[in-house]
Amino acid sequence: MIRTENLKKVYGKFELDCTMSVKPGYITGLIGKNGSGKTTLFKSILGLISVDGGKAEILGKDIRKIGENEKQKIGVALSDSGFSGYLTIKDMIIVFRHLYKEFDEKEFVYQVNRFSLPMNKKIKDFSTGMKARLKVIAAMSHNADILILDEPTAGLDVIARDEIIDLLRDYMEKDENRSILISSHISGDIENLCDDIYMIDDGKIIVHEDTDVLLSDYGILKVDSSMFENIEKDYILRYIKEGYGYRCLTDQKIYYKENYPDVIIENAGIDDLMTMMIRGEKL
Template sequence: MLRLNKVRKEYKGFQLDCTLEVQEGCVTGLIGKNGAGKSTTFKAILGLLKMDGGSIEILGKPLHEIGNQDKEDMGVVMSDAGFSGYLMIQDLIPVLKNMYRNFQEEEFRRKCKKFQLPMNKKIKEFSTGMKRKLQVLAALSHEARLLLLDEPTAGLDIIARDELLDMLRTYMEKEGRAILVSSHISSDLEGLCDDIYMIDDGKIILYEETDVLLDCYGILKATPEQFGRIEREHILRYKKEGFGYSCLTDQRQFYQENYPDIAVEKGNIDELIMMMIRGEE
């Protein structure tokens, strides 16, 4: 559905060098701290910036061959973009109908009502969360095959986030669809994504299936003496702490079985991000 191969973009003090793939039937997450390259990656996919190298393939076509009809098969939410604040939703509906042949007007209206989005109020008067809900609902409104969602749950309260994630799961029940989503809220990714890429300083530093991350990865809490004698083959990163060392491993069971005196915790995605970025190899 989507393939990036050695995509490069150079700015002063930053260089993107990204390879990733989103397969049909999968929700793929892109995680990393602010400024890591997530939004630059999305902009490259959408042709909003000129690449300095590499290739992008969307829905089986090279990026330069993507036409207007292909774009109708994509639903997009960007973290730093949105609809004109001077429009009302009532004004937006004819625009969406003209843009997308498969625009589902009645369903769009129903979901706007469900999320308490007023039809006759200017979008500039919406809260940040309301604007994000509207963006996501518009992306879901026209039977897109591929969703590109940059921080879609940002600004939403926990109830709205849960409802939105349910909508995305329902969207994926139909065959022939896929999602690339970035988020800094780890619980969203753990409950939604099939696989995850981690990006830091413009480079992909980790790729793994979400189930493997949650089942096999872990954090060792070791004293200096314990740290000095453990096998390092399965240690991905380590970090000096007040008590000794925290160590990230992709073989939690190995250390549980062979080092019963060392505390081994089941890590979450937040801890994984912190250890991969701040830890030493």
């Protein structure tokens, strides 16, 4: 559905150089700290900014050759874009009728009513949560094969986030060949929703893992200085020196449980992965 190979974009000292893919039927998460390159990658894939090298494809076509038919099959919600604040949802329906060949007005109105979004109120007067819901509903409104969503749950309370996650699950259940590429700072959203995860840092992909593998096989070892000197280090990805000794990230949690029963081993989630991969040191 989406494939990039050494996709490059240079801004001063920052350079995006990214290889990744989003498979049919997958919800793929993109994580990384602010400024790591997530939004630049999204805009490069969508052709919203020029690129400086490499390849990118959507729906099997080079992004430079994407035509109107392919654009109709892509639903987008970017963190730094939205609808004119002076439009109402009724105004948007008129626009969408002309913009999208497969605009499903009945489903769009159903979802708007489901989330109690006012039809006649100007969007500029919507709350943050209402605007976020509307952006996702609009992206899903025209039978898109792929959704590209940049921080769709940012700034929302837990109830609003759950509602959007439910929307995305419903979208995927209607067609097993659909895909979603989504970025988020909310680790729980990514862990509960995504099939696989890419982590980007300083413009480079530094981790790609199936979510199930991450949650089952990755762990945090807590060891004192003596144990750190003697422990098998082939499966330690990063370490951080702390007051009691060392905190270590591994992708072979079971190995250490079986061979070092006295070591404290905690499950690792996305927050742990980000902290250790960005702040930790390689051996």
